[in-house]
Amino acid sequence: MSPDRELRVSKIRNGTVIDHITGGQSLNVLAILGIDGSEEFSVSIGMNVPSDRLGHKDILKVEGRELSQSEVDVLSLIAPEATINIVRDYEVVEKNRVEPPAEVVGVLSCPNRNCISNDDEPVETRFTVMADGVRCDYCSEILRDRLAEHIDV
């Protein structure tokens, strides 16, 4: 089989298709899901593929894996247009748009080392979601880029 043919056999049996990811963000989405390849389940990624709606987009298919609500919440911050399709037995059984939450609790770590949430205190991190980033409720530090690096799921 030619390499081209092989990659086309990418329909998944059970798992999740994340479509309409902001172009170029799929590696950050993988980071959110904690996937680096060593997990041995099949993953297909299309990066910067043409899209009517978005110009360019990324698309990600993960075999044998569904997403938790906190993963979806963080995903919505870097890919606000994403749609999440749950596939079972080769059929899409559920299709959802992501929706940015008002708050993200216990998922992101604060980039400010002096923030109380980085001490050994028993407080959960808590960020208010804004149009272009998130703001720590404790120290008001703002996190815009590099969100994926501060995920602590």
Next chain:
Amino acid sequence: MSPDRELRVSKIRNGTVIDHITGGQSLNVLAILGIDGSEEFSVSIGMNVPSDRLGHKDILKVEGRELSQSEVDVLSLIAPEATINIVRDYEVVEKNRVEPPAEVVGVLSCPNRNCISNDDEPVETRFTVMADGVRCDYCSEILRDRLAEHIDV
């Protein structure tokens, strides 16, 4: 179009198909190529797909990009079975197996901070390739995993 259909339209016009990558190593190959998505060219990745020869393998297609010899040299260290297909105008015009070089010069940085190659001296890094890693010619430090993190192309 369904998400499935869209990903299948992944034949590339001009660029490189890297096939038979060791399963789970495609993100490290992307790191070697310096690709993180922000470059805006189209990339397709199949991770942990079934392979007759390797059991599982990764496959990577990069539109509009060919590889330098030093990129191929480093790639051969983490994916010794890889084949590199150069595609022009939708046709594979060249197909090569990678071949681990005897030495890797000026590509990897030494993980040993005290190594002379990490000083400001005008010396190029130089590693001897072994069966299961590379050894710095200056300080004998051995680098096995995390090769991708020490690339300095």
